[in-house]
Amino acid sequence: MQRRELHRLALAWALSAWAVAAPAQAAGRRPGAGPQWQADPFALGVASGQPRADSVVLWTRLLIAEADAAQQSQTQTVVCEVFADEALRQPVRQWQVETDARRGHSVHVIASGLQPSSFYWYRFVCGSATSPVGRTRTSPREGDKVALLRLAQASCQHFEQGWYVAHREMAQRELDFVLFLGDYIYESSNPKYRLRPHLGGVPQTLDEYRARHAQYKGDADLRACHAAHPWVMTWDDHEVVNDYANDQDNRYSDPQVFLRRRAAAYQAYFEHMPLRLGPDAAQPQRMRIHDRMAWGQLAELWTLDCRQYRSHQACPDPNRGGARVVVGCDALQDPSRSMLGAEQEAWLMPGLVGSTRRWKILAQSTQMSSSGVATPLGRSSFNDAWDGYPRARERLLSGIAEAGLQDVLVLGGDVHMNVAAQLRVRPNDERSPIVASEIVCTSVTSRGMGEALLASIRENNPDILHARSDERGYALLELRPEGVQASFRATPFPAKSDSVLREQARCLVQAGRAGVHRA
Ligand SMILES: [Fe+2]
Numbered sequence: 001m002q003r004r005e006l007h008r009l010a011l012a013w014a015l016s017a018w019a020v021a022a023p024a025q026a027a028g029r030r031p032g033a034g035p036q037w038q039a040d041p042f043a044l045g046v047a048s049g050q051p052r053a054d055s056v057v058l059w060t061r062l063l064i065a066e067a068d069a070a071q072q073s074q075t076q077t078v079v080c081e082v083f084a085d086e087a088l089r090q091p092v093r094q095w096q097v098e099t100d101a102r103r104g105h106s107v108h109v110i111a112s113g114l115q116p117s118s119f120y121w122y123r124f125v126c127g128s129a130t131s132p133v134g135r136t137r138t139s140p141r142e143g144d145k146v147a148l149l150r151l152a153q154a155s156c157q158h159f160e161q162g163w164y165v166a167h168r169e170m171a172q173r174e175l176d177f178v179l180f181l182g183d184y185i186y187e188s189s190n191p192k193y194r195l196r197p198h199l200g201g202v203p204q205t206l207d208e209y210r211a212r213h214a215q216y217k218g219d220a221d222l223r224a225c226h227a228a229h230p231w232v233m234t235w236d237d238h239e240v241v242n243d244y245a246n247d248q249d250n251r252y253s254d255p256q257v258f259l260r261r262r263a264a265a266y267q268a269y270f271e272h273m274p275l276r277l278g279p280d281a282a283q284p285q286r287m288r289i290h291d292r293m294a295w296g297q298l299a300e301l302w303t304l305d306c307r308q309y310r311s312h313q314a315c316p317d318p319n320r321g322g323a324r325v326v327v328g329c330d331a332l333q334d335p336s337r338s339m340l341g342a343e344q345e346a347w348l349m350p351g352l353v354g355s356t357r358r359w360k361i362l363a364q365s366t367q368m369s370s371s372g373v374a375t376p377l378g379r380s381s382f383n384d385a386w387d388g389y390p391r392a393r394e395r396l397l398s399g400i401a402e403a404g405l406q407d408v409l410v411l412g413g414d415v416h417m418n419v420a421a422q423l424r425v426r427p428n429d430e431r432s433p434i435v436a437s438e439i440v441c442t443s444v445t446s447r448g449m450g451e452a453l454l455a456s457i458r459e460n461n462p463d464i465l466h467a468r469s470d471e472r473g474y475a476l477l478e479l480r481p482e483g484v485q486a487s488f489r490a491t492p493f494p495a496k497s498d499s500v501l502r503e504q505a506r507c508l509v510q511a512g513r514a515g516v517h518r519a
Contacts, residue, residue, distance in 0.1 A: 034077055034127030039065035041105075041129050044214060045223035046122070048136035048230040049274030050291065051177060053116040056136050056230055058082070059274035060124045062105035063214060075100045079125045080109045086121055088133065104210050106271035108278075116141045134227040137176065139295055146296035147480060150174065152229075153441045154474040155181040155236070155365070155413025159216055161193040162445030162494025166474045167225035169489065169501050173476070176295070178229050181413035182236025182365040183446065184269075185212050193447055195495055202241075204261055209268030217272060231274060234289055234303040236365040236414050240265040243322030243384055245312045246341075250322030259285040290344055292351060299479055300357040302348055304364040309341025313383040323384030327377045332390055339389040345396075353403035358511060359479050360407060366414035367440050368393060369421035370428060373460040385415065397425045401435040406514050408436035409484060411477075415440060416448035417469035418488040420507040420516045421461075428463050434515040439486045439507070441475035442468070445494045465516055466505050473501050484509040485519065 041062040049057045058080055064072050078097050084090040095109045107124065114120060117140045124131040140146050152170045170178060187202050203209045217223060237244050240262050247255040247262075263285040270278035270287065279287040290305040313322065314337065315329035326332070338345060352360055368386045372379045381387040400408050410423060419440035426432035442448065448469030458467055466488075473490035486507045493499040506519035 035068065035071050035074075036128045037071075037126075038067035041065075041068070041071075041126060042124065042131035044217040044272070045226055046124065046131050046134040047226035047274040048122070048134055049232060050276050050293070051137060051139045051230045051232075052293070053139050053141045054114050055110055055112040056114065056120070056138055057274040057276055058107075058109040058111050058122050058124075058134070058136070059272075060107050060131055061214075061271060062099065062107070062126060064105060072101060076105060076126055078107050080107070080111070081123055081125065082111055082114075083121045084118075086133075086135070088121060088123075092120065104206075104268070104271040108275070110276060114138050116144065132223075132227055136230045139176075139293065140298075141296065142294045144296035146298035149295050149299055149359075149477075149479040150176050151179050151232075151477050151479075152177075152474050153179045153181065153411050153413070153439065153477060154444055155441055156183040156238075156416055156443030156446040157216070157222070158183075158186045158190075158193075158443070158446040159219070160186075160189055160196060160198055161447055162195060162472060163497040163499070164219050164221035164225075164444060165491060165494065165497070165499050165501065166444045166472065166489070167219075167221040170474060171221065171224040171228040175229050178225060178231045179301075179363055179411065180231055180233045181363060181411065181441070182234055183238040183414065183443075184233075184235065184273075185209075185216050186238045186446070187212070187241050188238075190447075193495075203268075204264070206264040206267055209265050210271065213268055213272040226274075232291075232293065232301070232303060232363070233273060233275070234305060234363060234365060235269065235307065237307055239269050240307075243313070244307065245310050245322075245384075246308065248312050248321065250320065252321050290340075290347070294357060297357055298481060299359040299361055300351075300355045301361040301363055302352065304340060304348070304362060305344060306339055306365040309344055310339050311337040311389070313388055315383060323382065325380045326383050326388075327375055327380050329381065329383070332381060332383070332388065335391045337389055337391060339386060339392045345392075349396075349399050352408075353399055353405065355405075358407055358481050359409055359484065360405060362408065362410045364410070364412055367412050367419060367421075367438070368410050369419065369423060369438050369463050370461055371415075371457045371464075373456045379460075394425055397423055397435050401425055401433070405435075406512050407509075408514065409509065410436055410438045411475075412438065412440040413443070415469075416443040416446050417454065417467055418442045418471070418473075418475065418490065418504060419464060420466040420486065420505070420518075422463045422465065422515050424463065428461055430462075436514055437484075437509045437516040439475055439477070439516070442471060442473055442488070442490060444474065445472055448472075465518065466507060468504060471504055473504070482511050486516075 471490035472494040
């Protein structure tokens, strides 16, 4: 066992001291004992995530209303009940968990001892209150043959900019899990598109980030999508602040000041998500989110962290940091620049090149294919996406090419457009073989770039097979041993609460042959 893994186990153990208590029967507690609530403390709903063959994370957070203010300072006892059937007649196990204000009254139960490839229903009880019922599932065993994996790939859900009709549809579908690739909340506002305003200003403190997450979870469609499926997640920048990179924000704040803000944002994120690990107890500005999961012999999936460890953006504006389009930026070619950080790269590559599963899925935040355009001064690069880290991209894709892998699928979000693209070691160079296939999902609500710019990106990047930024939605992926089908589900009307998604385009990837094709 590597040191990192030991460290991770130690962290998991430290967290389990408060996250997971003994089964409730052993503690002799009855559900129903405890506070008599005036307002529903389960208004944020329930969620599950990070499925394994024998366990899944079950989440809720008590939201304590003014009417129950006396409960705010109390340690609350919450019972989590797991059932094998929708009618809740077949109890499987229950856990009793204590939570308090230091963790925002959040509850994370690692429900273990479960059967592989099985559905479970769960709910939480605290005093007189009972939560809505959620449905979740476990993954197949690592060695199992699996005929089909269905997942919904989503990202970028600015609350102000539209309704969560994508979540409404995802909640209704038969899926194995939802793969959410970042920008779950937005810290900022754009007055141009404000259907339903954020409460409060730009969050800086833990309480402000908590309030922002709570407002997002106030959306019934989002809660329904969490209750319907386990989620597998990574984050992007807006969970903290637009365009941050490692310890640097877009205002060049003192890194020590920014890292305190990042710690607050990470803590609030953990408190609202079905995640196994929270912030590192010794260094709360650090939180491990990158993870690896197998879906039987069919797929292996790595969720990557493209924010916490990355090199700062190259050639930034000295007055306003963060993302920008750069031309003639020599610093891009510095081989020491990294999107994932050296440690995460070193963790990823051996597992990826050694994987014996059919589909190797890199689930990460942004677009990997190039989107530069020709200008009179040379080709442009958007320095916040993988174009801003070309040598790191080349390392990753060369590693895939040298290992002879054919079935690598890169999934991304962030850019508010649907993209299907070929990935080559040398982007857009036909002499450089295609080594992987890319699917980027459009945003759930956040508005996309204008058509003129997108037309120029398409024209300058023959590797891009499909790109549309005018519609909102998600991507529905069906993975089978013989191929992958990606359907871009979308609507041009995110501002209409009753809009319905339809298929914008469908793409295929054939097993044994890297590259994406139109259906
Ligand atoms: Fe976004």
